[in-house]
Amino acid sequence: MREGPDIARIASLVGDPARANMLNALMGGTALTASELALEAGVSLPTASSHLGKLMEGGLLTVASQGRHRYYGLAGPQVAGMIEAITGVAEAVGPKRVRPGPRDGAMRVARVCYDHLAGEQAVAMLDRLVAKNVLVRDEQEIRLGPSAASHFAAIGIDVYTKPRRPVCRACLDWSVRRSHLAGTLGAAILDKILAEKWARREKDSRAVIFSPPGKQAFEKVFLS
Amino acid sequence: MREGPDIARIASLVGDPARANMLNALMGGTALTASELALEAGVSLPTASSHLGKLMEGGLLTVASQGRHRYYGLAGPQVAGMIEAITGVAEAVGPKRVRPGPRDGAMRVARVCYDHLAGEQAVAMLDRLVAKNVLVRDEQEIRLGPSAASHFAAIGIDVYTKPRRPVCRACLDWSVRRSHLAGTLGAAILDKILAEKWARREKDSRAVIFSPPGKQAFEKVFLS
DNA sequence: CGCATAGTTCGTTCCCCATCGAAGCATTCT
DNA sequence: AGAATGCTTCGATGGGGAACGAACTATGCG
Numbered sequence: 001m002r003e004g005p006d007i008a009r010i011a012s013l014v015g016d017p018a019r020a021n022m023l024n025a026l027m028g029g030t031a032l033t034a035s036e037l038a039l040e041a042g043v044s045l046p047t048a049s050s051h052l053g054k055l056m057e058g059g060l061l062t063v064a065s066q067g068r069h070r071y072y073g074l075a076g077p078q079v080a081g082m083i084e085a086i087t088g089v090a091e092a093v094g095p096k097r098v099r100p101g102p103r104d105g106a107m108r109v110a111r112v113c114y115d116h117l118a119g120e121q122a123v124a125m126l127d128r129l130v131a132k133n134v135l136v137r138d139e140q141e142i143r144l145g146p147s148a149a150s151h152f153a154a155i156g157i158d159v160y161t162k163p164r165r166p167v168c169r170a171c172l173d174w175s176v177r178r179s180h181l182a183g184t185l186g187a188a189i190l191d192k193i194l195a196e197k198w199a200r201r202e203k204d205s206r207a208v209i210f211s212p213p214g215k216q217a218f219e220k221v222f223l224s
Numbered sequence: 225m226r227e228g229p230d231i232a233r234i235a236s237l238v239g240d241p242a243r244a245n246m247l248n249a250l251m252g253g254t255a256l257t258a259s260e261l262a263l264e265a266g267v268s269l270p271t272a273s274s275h276l277g278k279l280m281e282g283g284l285l286t287v288a289s290q291g292r293h294r295y296y297g298l299a300g301p302q303v304a305g306m307i308e309a310i311t312g313v314a315e316a317v318g319p320k321r322v323r324p325g326p327r328d329g330a331m332r333v334a335r336v337c338y339d340h341l342a343g344e345q346a347v348a349m350l351d352r353l354v355a356k357n358v359l360v361r362d363e364q365e366i367r368l369g370p371s372a373a374s375h376f377a378a379i380g381i382d383v384y385t386k387p388r389r390p391v392c393r394a395c396l397d398w399s400v401r402r403s404h405l406a407g408t409l410g411a412a413i414l415d416k417i418l419a420e421k422w423a424r425r426e427k428d429s430r431a432v433i434f435s436p437p438g439k440q441a442f443e444k445v446f447l448s
Numbered sequence: 449c450g451c452a453t454a455g456t457t458c459g460t461t462c463c464c465c466a467t468c469g470a471a472g473c474a475t476t477c478t
Numbered sequence: 479a480g481a482a483t484g485c486t487t488c489g490a491t492g493g494g495g496a497a498c499g500a501a502c503t504a505t506g507c508g
Contacts, residue, residue, distance in 0.1 A: 005314035007248065007307070012239030016496075020232035034455060047497055049456055059317030068454050068505040078313055083231070085309035089302055090229035093283030137361070240466075258485060271467055273486055292475040292484050 013058045014086060018043045019051050023060070023074070023083055028206050029115040031064065031073035077182060080114040081171065110208040112201065113171060116186030117193065117208065125189075125222045126170075126181045135168060135181075142168035142181065155221055157188045193218065237282045238310060242267045243275050247284070247298070247307055252430050253339040255288065255297035301406060304338035305395065330431040334423065337395060340410030341417065341432065349413075349446045350394075350405045359392060359405075366392035366405065379445055381412045417442065 014020055018041040025032060025040040032040070038048030052072055055061040060079050064071045074080050110119040117125070126142075129135045134152075136145045144159060144167065152159050159167060171182035181189070193199050198214030201207075210218060238244055242265040249256060249264040256264070262272035276296055279285040284303050288295045298304050334343040341349070350366075353359045358376075360369045368383060368391065376383050383391060395406035405413070417423050422438030425431075434442060 005311050007310050007314045008239055008241040008244035010310055010314045010317070011235045011237075011244065013235075015232055015236030015239035017232040018496080020235065024231065035453095043496085044498055045455070046457085046499080050496080053456085060313075070455070075317070078316055082309040082313045085306040086231050086234055087229050089284075089306045090231045090234045092302055093234070093299070242466080267466085268468055269485070270469080270487080274466080277486085294485070 010058065010060070010082075013055060013060060014083070016051070017041075018047065019055060022048070022051065022055070022072075026061075026072065026074050027080060027083060027112075027114060028201075029112050031071035033069050033071060037072060074114060077114060077169065077171075084113065084171070106202065106207040106209060107205075110199065110210065111206040112190065112208060113180070113182070113206075115190065116171070116180070116182050117190045118171065118180050119208075121210070121218070122180035122186075123178050126179060128223050129181070137170070142170055142183075144168065152185070152188075155192065157185070157192060159185060189222075234282065234284070234306075237279060237284060238307070240275070241265075242271065243279060246272070246275065246279070246296075250285075250296065250298050251304060251307060251336075251338060252425075253336050255295035257293050257295060261296060298338060301338060301393065301395075308337065308395070330426065330433060331429075334432040334434065335430040336414065336425065336432060337404070337406070337430075339414065340395070340404070340406050341414045342395065342404050343432075345434070345442070346404035347402050350403060352447050353405070361394070366394055366407075368392065376409070376412075379416065381409070381416060383409060413446075 014023060021041040022037045025037060034048055034052055035045060037052065038045045041048060041051070043051070052061065052063075055072075056063060060075050061072050062075050064073070074083075108119055110117060110121040112118070113122075116122070126135070130137050130142075132147075132151075133145045134148050136143045149159055167183050167185045168181060169183035169186070170179040171186075180186070193208075193214075194201070196214070196217065197211075198218050199208045199210040202209055238247060245265040246261045249261060258272055258276060259269060261276065262269045265272060265275070267275070276285065276287075279296075280287060284299050285296050286299050288297070298307075332343055334341060334345040336342070337346075340346070350359070354361050354366075356371075357369045358372050360367045372383055391407050391409050392405060393407035393410070394403040395410075404410070417432075417438075418425070420438070420441065421435075422442050423432045423434040426433055
């Protein structure tokens with residue numbers, strides 16, 4: 001009985017278990033095919049297709065056709081942010097998790113959040129970059145500091161190729177309740193971490209596992 | 225097929241139109257009775273009661289019994305934040321609003337967000353307070369600056385009575401996409417604005433309308 | 449061209465849950 | 479005490495939508 005944006009429509013899209021599983025899987029950041037998402041959600045292919053259609057129509061997903069594959073991905077950072085917010089509430093009010101599970105600890109330490117690193121490691125990294133004045137925090141926006149270009153160039157990341165998306169963005173962490181670095185720079189750093197094989201993605205999970213030498217290298221570069 | 229917090233459970237609670245309307249109404253910050261919420265949602269009293277039970281069980285609401293009235297309110301700022309996040313997405317992907325409506329403009333300028341002021345006015349206010357070093361922004365947290373106590377004491381707000389809730393908090397604005405001030409201080413300032421009659425609440429809406437002299441007074445105190 | 453794989457569409461079935469009326473508690477007023 | 483108000487519980491009804499199998503379209507491979 002009240003005007004305004006149709007929040008029930010969006011929430012009900014997320015409110016179906018199959019769709020929620022799909023969205024959760026897509027929070028890993030990589031686009032997935034319909035079959036992969038069907039498997040992830042535990043439903044048949046036709047069912048998954050129907051769900052994907054609804055998510056598309058609702059504007060939560062984008063799709064890229066490549067040959068006979070269709071890669072589905074989250075429509076954007078705002079959608080990812082909403083899902084993190086819902087996850088935060090579910091985490092808080094949820095039935096006091098019976099057993100945290102082995103993955104869970106790893107998820108808190110480091111995980112993929114859409115296209116960048118999240119978790120304690122990521123929060124520590126942003127803190128350090130701000131403390132070193134490489135990045136400057138101002139309001140919700142994070143900006144490049146004076147030494148940013150040289151700092152990142154030294155480790156092979158070019159911050160000057162300006163894309164449509166903002167280079168830096170703050171993203172609130174549901175496990176730590178503080179911000180970590182998102183945006184293209186955050187994405188580039190995650191790429192670097194994986195490319196250097198400092199860490200690997202846990203199979204079928206968003207957890208990111210650092211190898212002992214990889215952790216040292218990461219700390220040397222970003223936390224020193 | 226994936227562990228973790230049950231996001232579908234939470235989202236489906238918000239996903240019902242009647243419940244979404246109730247939550248939206250409660251975003252106004254004041255606790256409401258079951259009958260008021262039934263009216264707001266456009267459903268009968270038994271139906272509303274059922275919905276309220278589910279929202280309670282889901283942990284999204286708290287209730288306070290006062291005589292034969294039961295006052296329902298949002299369970300906390302985190303829940304309010306989640307609803308704003310969903311609202312933001314709905315706003316972004318939503319069916320290109322047919323007519324913005326008269327209320328809509330007012331909502332962007334100033335509105336109630338749970339228990340504090342949101343909208344352009346609120347964003348400007350926080351900016352100014354940070355610029356004047358009355359408040360200090362550091363990470364997601366906002367802290368009191370050195371002159372905070374005297375500054376707020378001068379306008380009759382005591383920042384030293386420390387409650388359980390944080391005094392300052394940043395809350396992301398869906399219309400402006402920047403932060404405004406939440407926490408007990410944010411709540412106290414809204415109280416002040418209403419107590420001084422600088423502005424009034426639009427009936428049955430979250431919009432806050434400043435009177436011309438009220439706006440001047442507000443700007444003198446918070447934007448000078 | 450024929451076969452295999454990837455996805456969508458269609459039609460049907462079925463279950464969950466939103467809804468309301470009527471009845472049942474609880475609290476307050478007179 | 480009796481009446482009135484505020485809210486919850488119960489039971490019955492109905493509709494929306496999630497699920498799958500089968501058929502259909504599209505792309506790639508030999």
